[in-house]
Amino acid sequence: MISYSLVDFRPIIPELVLLFFTFFILFIDFAIPKAKKKINGFIALIGVAVTLVVVLSLYGSSWTGFNNMIIFDKASGFVNIILLLTAFVAILMSLDFIKREGINFGEYYVILLFSLIAMQVFCSTYNLIVMFLAVETLSISMYILTAIKRDGLRSIEAAMKYFILGSFASSFLVLGIALIYGLFGTVDLLRVKELLTGADSLHTWIALVSFVLILIGFGFKIAAFPFHAWTPDVYEGAITPMSAFMSIAPKAASFMALMRLLVVGMFPIQVEWVKLLWIIAVFTMFFGNLVALWQKDLKRLLGYSSIAHAGYMLVGITAANSLGYGAVLFYLFGYIFMNLGAFSVAEYISKKNVEGCLIDDLRGMGYKYPLAGAAMLVFMFSLSGVPPTVGFIGKYYLFSAAVKSHLYWLVILGVINSAISAYFYLNVIVTMYMKGGAKEEVVSFPSPYLRAAIVIGAVGTIIFGVAPGSVLNVALSSIVF
C-alpha cells in the first residue's frame, strides 16, 4: 500500500508557487478590460520572479516525493533557475509586442506558464511516464503558442509542421517507454539501471532499441540532427518572444531529462550510447552550421544556429564525465543571455504583422541605433565563441570535457564548426556596420521592457564571460550523478 503525506509536496514547491500565479491570471483575466491586458503580463512576471526566489532559497536541498516519482535535487534546481530566467526575459519581450500584434489575450501568459511548469516537472523526475506527461504538456502548450498569431500565414504553417512532427516523435517516445516497461516491469530509471546491469544480451539489445525510440522523442525536443526539421520553420513563423523562449527553455529541460535517461537509466550500456551520440553530435553541428551559411532571415539563421548549439551541448554529454554534464548546464545558462538577446534585437527592428526579420534589415543599424547595434555585436561574438564572452567559456568547458574523455576527433570537428559558424555570425556584424546606410522603413520598436531585455542579455553575456567563476562552480557541483 502506497501512502502519501504532506512531506511529498516538498519537491514540487516551485511548481505549486507558479501554478498558483497561473490560475490567478486565469481567473482574473476575464475581469480585466481589453485595453489593460498588460496587467496579466505583470502578474506573470511577478509570479516567475517569486518562483525564482523560492527556487534559489530551496537550492541545495534534496527531496523525493510521491513514491520517487518526482525529485528535487541540485541539478533540477539549477535547470529551474535557467527556465525561470528564460521565462522572465521572454515575458519582458512579450509585454508590448503582443499588444502591437493584437494578440494580447490573458491565455498567452497562462499557456506560457503552464508550459513552464511542465518543463520544471520534466527536468525533475526519474520516472519515464512522468517525463512523458511533462513533455506532452509542454509540447501541446508550444503548439498553441506557435499558432497564437491566428491570422499569420507563417505562424499557422509553422504550428502545423511543429504539430505533425512533434506528435510523430512523441508516438515513438511512448513506444519506447512501453517497451522499457514490458522489459523490466517498471518505468523508474533508477530501477531500470539496476535491472539492466545484470541483464542478458537479448534484454540489453531490446533496451538499446527502446532507448533509441525514446531518443527520437527527446532528440526532437532538443533539435538534434535527424529530428531537427521543424526548428527553422517554427523559429521563423512563431512570434519572436516565443521563438526566443522555445529556443532555450524546452531545450534546457530536455537536456536535463536526457542526461537523467542516459547517465542514470542507461548507464550499463554507456559504451553503445556514447558511440551513437558521437555521430548525432557531429552531424548536428555540421548540419546547423553549414545550412546557416545561406540564410537570409535572422530568425531562421538563429534557428539553424540553435541546432548547431544543440550539437555543441551534445558534445558535453558524449564526453560522459561530470565535467561535461556540468558544462552543458553552464552552457545553457550562458545561452539564455546570448540567444534571448539576439532574438530581442530581431524583435527590436521587427515590423508589425511580419513574422520574419531579414538580415538585410540590420543594414546600418550600428549607426542608427548604436546601443542595440553594440548589443547585437556582443551577442554575435558570444554565439560564435569569441573570448571575453560567456559563449567562449561555455564552449571551452564543453570541449575540455571531451578532451578529458579522449574524444579528440570530436573536439577537432567541434572547433572546425566553431570556425565555420564565425562566418555567418560575423556576416551579421558586417551587415550592421559596413553595408551602407540604414533603410528608411526599418524603425525600432519603442518598448522599455524590450530594451530591458536587450540590456539584461548584453550585461549577462559580458559579466558571465568575464567572471564565470561562481555560476560555473554551482553548475559543475550541481551534477550529482
Place this chain on the structure above:
Amino acid sequence: MENYVPFLMVAFILFAIGAIGVLVRRNFFVVLMSLEIMINSAGLVFVILSYFSGTVSGQVFFIFVAAVAASETAVGLAIAVLMYRVRHTVDVTEFSMMKR
C-alpha cells in the same frame, strides 16, 4: 504464456500503418488520424505487456497516454480550423511558404 508475440505484432503493424500514413498522406485530417493510430498502438503495447506480465500499472499508463492523445487531437483540430480559415484548404502541401 509465450504467445504474446502475435499481439505485439498487431501493435507494431498498426504503428507502421500510422507512421506511413503520416508520411505519405496530404490531407491534414488523415494525418491527424494516422497520428492517433500511432500513439494508440503504442498504448496497445502497454496494455499487452501489462496483461502478459501480470501487473496492472501498464493499463493505468494507457489511460495517461489516451488522455494525452485526446488533448493533442483537440489542438490538432484547432490548427486545422486555422488552416482552413487562411487558405480554404487543409492540404498539408499547400502550406509551404517557408523554404530553406
